Amino acid sequence: MQNLNKFLVCLDSCSLDEHIIRYxxxxxxxxxxxxxxxxxxxxxxxxxxxxKYFQEKIKDHFTANCETEMQIHQGKNAVQILKWSEFKIVDLVILGIKPKTESTGKHAARLINEAQCSVLLVPATAKLKLSKVIIPLDFSASAVTALDAALNIKEKADVEVLLHHVYFVPTGYTHTGKTYEEMAEIMDKNKRREYEQFKRNHSIDESKYEVIFELDDDQNPSDNIYEMAKDRQADLIIVASRGRTKLASMLKGSTAVNLISYDRDIACLVVKNKSENMGFFEALLKI
Structure with a gap:
């Protein structure tokens, strides 16, 4: 995992803190x-x-060889975290996700959409190890960013990397005279050709990962991604964002925001191109 030199870890004075510190x-x-x-x-x-309470928790449960600093501030969670992540120029914000907690989901969604840096969402039941990583694949340049992050992890932890492409039969397929099954077969072939072109365009070594194609019958890929991650016993889902466009950080299909709505036990890393986001931020200040 490259260029993740500074973290901001959110603690909430609850039972989840020890797990978040260890993670x-x-x-x-x-x-x-x-x-x-x-x-x-x-x-x-x-x-x-x-x-002092937090400092003791950090001392007991944080074992990585790096500098730590504890800060306590007053304010509204998501707003204050965003301010600090920009002020300290952090590369990654780590946030614990409480099961079925609406307020936590709202904070996470805002962080994902507005933070300039990458965001890691950690559920209370996330495993304290990484052995398998899954990446939603849409053949974009952003997907390459997510794959690079996964391969960087693989170099350190020897994890298994899975690329997962979800496709669907387009609405109105009946006008073609094809059955649903025939059109699904056509879409599968088209997507595999698109994948081959994607590999060539980005000089990707497919020996380092496995790719999975899956037909989606409801055009909502988030549930397919999560169910595939559970079925393949993945420890981490990595989603790459598009960066800032039209004055907002737009995620591909809001996949990561949708993923956090599940009552789940798999961590989700939203990878952002920080240099792209900072370029936007600096341009905004000049207006």
């Missing part, structure tokens, strides 16, 4: 991280007692 330690070790900012956003209480 962050594992990722920091893989990434060769230089510094981790642990941040707790408090509504009211900013006492030294709370800071």
């Amino acid at each position: 962050s330690s594992m990722i920091a070790e893989l990434a060769g991280c230089e510094k981790v900012y642990f941040v707790h956003i408090a509504q009211k209480n900013l006492s030294l007692k709370i800071k």
Whole structure:
């Protein structure tokens, strides 16, 4: 995992904190991280007692060889985290996801859409190891960014990498005179040809991963991605964002935002091109 030198890890003064600290330690070790900012956003209480509580948790559960710093601030979670991630110029924000918690989902969705850096969402039941990584594949340049992230992990942890392309039969296929099954076969062949072109365009070595093609019958790829990840016992889903366009950070099909709505146990890494996002930010300041 390249260019992930600074992390911001969100702590929430709950039972999930110890797990998030351990998970962050594992990722920091893989990434060769230089510094981790642990941040707790408090509504009211900013006492030294709370800071000491977190410092002890970090000491007990964070074992990666890098510098750590604990910060406590007052404000609204997602807003404050976004401010700090930009101010400290972090490369990755790590956020714990509580099962079936609507407020946590809203914070995560906003972070995914607005943060300039990559975002890692960690459920309470995420495994403290990485052995298999799955990447939704759409043949875009962004997918190459996600694949590069996975292959960087593979170099450190020898994980199995799966590329998963979900396709569907287009609406109105009956006008072609073909049956659903015939059109599905045509779409499968077309997508495999598109994949071959994708490989050639980006000089990708397919010996380092497995590719899976799957027909989707409801044109909602998020459920297919999650079910495939569960079926193949993946430990991490990696989704790449498009960067900032039209004054917003647009995810491909909002796949990552949809994924966090599931009651799930698989971590999700949203990889962003930080240099692209920072270029936009700097241009905005000149307006």
